[in-house]
Amino acid sequence: MKSNKIKVEEFNHWYGDNHVLKNINMDIKPNIVTAIMGPSGCGKSTLLRSINRINDLIPISKTSGSIYIDGEDIFQENIDVYELRKRVGMVFQKPNPFPMSIYDNIAYAPKLHGVPNDELEKVVEKSLRGAALWDEVKDRLEDSAFGLSGGQQQRLCIARALSINPDIILMDEPCSALDPIATTKIETLMRELKEDYTVILVTHNLQQAARVSEMTAFMYLGEMLEFDITRDIFENPSNTLTENYITGKFG
Amino acid sequence: MSRPLDVGISQIKGLLMKMGKLAMDSTKLALEDFHNREDNYAQNKMWSNTIQILAEEVEDQATELIALHQPMASDLRILKAYIKIAYDVERYGRYAMDISEIIHLIGEWEPINNDLTVKELGESALHVMEMSLEMVNTMNETMIFELSKVETNTDDLYFDNMRKLSECKGDPKGIVANLLTIRYLERLADHGSYIAESISYAATGKRISIR
Numbered sequence: 210m211k212s213n214k215i216k217v218e219e220f221n222h223w224y225g226d227n228h229v230l231k232n233i234n235m236d237i238k239p240n241i242v243t244a245i246m247g248p249s250g251c252g253k254s255t256l257l258r259s260i261n262r263i264n265d266l267i268p269i270s271k272t273s274g275s276i277y278i279d280g281e282d283i284f285q286e287n288i289d290v291y292e293l294r295k296r297v298g299m300v301f302q303k304p305n306p307f308p309m310s311i312y313d314n315i316a317y318a319p320k321l322h323g324v325p326n327d328e329l330e331k332v333v334e335k336s337l338r339g340a341a342l343w344d345e346v347k348d349r350l351e352d353s354a355f356g357l358s359g360g361q362q363q364r365l366c367i368a369r370a371l372s373i374n375p376d377i378i379l380m381d382e383p384c385s386a387l388d389p390i391a392t393t394k395i396e397t398l399m400r401e402l403k404e405d406y407t408v409i410l411v412t413h414n415l416q417q418a419a420r421v422s423e424m425t426a427f428m429y430l431g432e433m434l435e436f437d438i439t440r441d442i443f444e445n446p447s448n449t450l451t452e453n454y455i456t457g458k459f460g
Numbered sequence: 461m462s463r464p465l466d467v468g469i470s471q472i473k474g475l476l477m478k479m480g481k482l483a484m485d486s487t488k489l490a491l492e493d494f495h496n497r498e499d500n501y502a503q504n505k506m507w508s509n510t511i512q513i514l515a516e517e518v519e520d521q522a523t524e525l526i527a528l529h530q531p532m533a534s535d536l537r538i539l540k541a542y543i544k545i546a547y548d549v550e551r552y553g554r555y556a557m558d559i560s561e562i563i564h565l566i567g568e569w570e571p572i573n574n575d576l577t578v579k580e581l582g583e584s585a586l587h588v589m590e591m592s593l594e595m596v597n598t599m600n601e602t603m604i605f606e607l608s609k610v611e612t613n614t615d616d617l618y619f620d621n622m623r624k625l626s627e628c629k630g631d632p633k634g635i636v637a638n639l640l641t642i643r644y645l646e647r648l649a650d651h652g653s654y655i656a657e658s659i660s661y662a663a664t665g666k667r668i669s670i671r
Contacts, residue, residue: 416530443532445665455532457463 213277214239214377214407215260220274222255224267229255231431232274237424239376242399242408244418244439247428248459253411256428257379260409261297262290278377295322298370302382304362306354306369311346314354314365315372322373332372339405340368341398360391367398371406378402380410384417396421415455419443427451465535468525472518472542473596476549479514480593482507483552487589487648490559491582494641501564504557511553518546534662541662545596548651548658552589555644555651562637569633577621578641584614585645588652595656601663604656608670614649618642 215237222230229252237243245253255264262283264270275282283293307314315333324332333350337343342364346357354365363383370378380399384392399421402408412418418425419439426436427448435448446452453459486507493500522539525531531539591607594600621642628635653670660668 415532419532444536446533452533456535457465 212239213237214279215409216275216277216280217256218275218277220256220259220276221272222252222259222264223269223271225269229431230259233433235426235433235436237407237409239407240403240405241423242403242410242421244410244412244422244425245428246412246415246418246425246454248454249413251428252431253426253428254381257381257409257411258299260377260379261294261299263294263299265290295373296375297377297379298373298375299379300363300366300370300381300383303386304359304366306357306362306365309354310351311354311357311365312350315368318369318373336368336372337365339371339402340364341394341401342368358391360387360394363387363391363395364398367395367402375406377407377409380408382411382413384412384414392417415443427454429454465525465529465531468521468529469535469538469542472521472525472539475514475518475521476542476545476596477593479511479518479546479549479553480589480596482511482514483549483556484586484589484593486511486553486556487559487582487586490556491579491586493560493563494578494582494637497563497568499560499564501557501560504560508553508557512550515546515550519543522546534665537662537665541658544658545655548592548655551651552648555648559641559644562640566633566636569637570631572628572630572634572638573624577617577624578638578645581614581617581621581642581645584610584617585649585652588614588649592652592655592659595659599659599663601660604660604668604670607652607656611649611653611670614646618646 213236215235217233217235217237220230220233221228233256245256247253258264259272260276260283272284275284277283278293278296282288307317309317312333315336316329319329319332334343337346342361345361354362357365367378367383384395387395396417399408399410410418410422422439424436425439425442427434427442427446427450429450435442435446435451437447442451443455446455486504489500490504492498522543526536526539529535587610588607591603591610595603595607621638625635625639625642650671657668657670660666
């Protein structure tokens with residue numbers, strides 16, 4: 210039995226007076242894809258963004274409880290948030306490449322983290338291979354990243370996340386702006402990524418959660434109502450609200 | 461407000477009930493053939509073929525709904541159950557036809573113990589079939605336990621009859637007719653229990669075996 214990679218314990222989050230996450234408890238195993246689903250505004254993206262503390266950037270944001278990564282509380286006072294974000298990469302809903310070349314998009318963060326120039330080429334190649342993009346761009350690394358298709362741009366963003374060698378990858382609706390072919394490529398990639406990384410996916414696409422994840426959580430109004438093996442959630446959910454949500458009878 | 465998926469599921473249920481009614485009529489006619497030595501094989505063959513066509517229609521419609529709506533949870537379980545039930549009801553029709561075929565193939569026979577045990581077994585099997593179709597219609601999974609009792613009774617009657625027939629020195633044609641008929645009736649009841657299991661799974665998500 211694998212030990213937990215991430216443990217969320219009695220975790221609460223507020224934006225001002227708005228209590229958006231309520232006593233969340235969740236154990237996430239390493240090297241699997243864990244999906245988080247729920248209706249808009251349920252707090253799933255907030256939970257995801259708490260795992261790399263990107264919510265800290267919002268001044269009215271406050272938390273209680275703990276999130277442990279490999280047993281270490283990421284909300285303890287002496288934690289180095291920049292080191293944390295190196296360990297926890299993130300991919301957003303819309304591909305957001307930097308306005309620079311494909312090569313520089315990948316090399317940018319490692320450079321900032323002090324990777325010497327003579328090692329950068331290896332990092333770029335490894336990251337692009339990891340994101341299944343190398344074969345498509347290896348002959349045009351100096352071209353602008355904006356010249357890539359939407360699906361390629363999203364895989365570039367995944368490669369960018371891999372470039373700083375994280376062990377967790379957070380994905381916030383990574384396919385919502387992509388066509389079915391690009392979506393299939395990203396989903397295939399997710400399955401490959403979990404060999405080396407722990408992947409957490411926020412998605413509105415129930416079929417995608419069913420296809421790619423091993424565990425699925427259902428959130429509603431800031432609470433985690435159900436967290437179970439994906440097949441059980443989609444075939445026989447134990448909570449009526451989960452059932453109503455995934456069968457489209459919600460509201 | 462009904463979801464488009466609900467409309468599709470309801471249509472499939474309608475097809476299953478239509479198949480079920482034909483299967484019940486066909487089994488009753490087959491038992492009459494057995495007891496009255498009448499040959500309605502052509503009629504039952506036609507009904508069986510109709511049931512088979514409807515079963516294919518159920519499969520097509522269910523597959524289309526899965527492809528178009530990508531159902532989850534209870535919706536998915538119901539469609540999975542309906543596909544299996546279509547097969548079970550198709551078997552109802554086929555066994556009824558098989559019973560009718562006996563007299564068609566071997567002609568009349570002398571009664572064995574007045575063929576009374578077949579009557580009792582037939583009533584028991586029909587009861588199982590009726591209950592299974594009631595479960596499809598109402599999605600009342602709690603009926604599975606009552607159905608299981610009747611199905612067990614059918615099995616008991618079958619084994620009892622088989623033992624008696626094995627010791628019988630009557631008309632060979634009668635022995636063959638009785639033996640085949642009780643076997644088909646026992647199988648009919650088996651498929652009734654499969655239908656009950658499918659409905660129980662669709663309604664609760666838990667798999668219960670009453671076999």
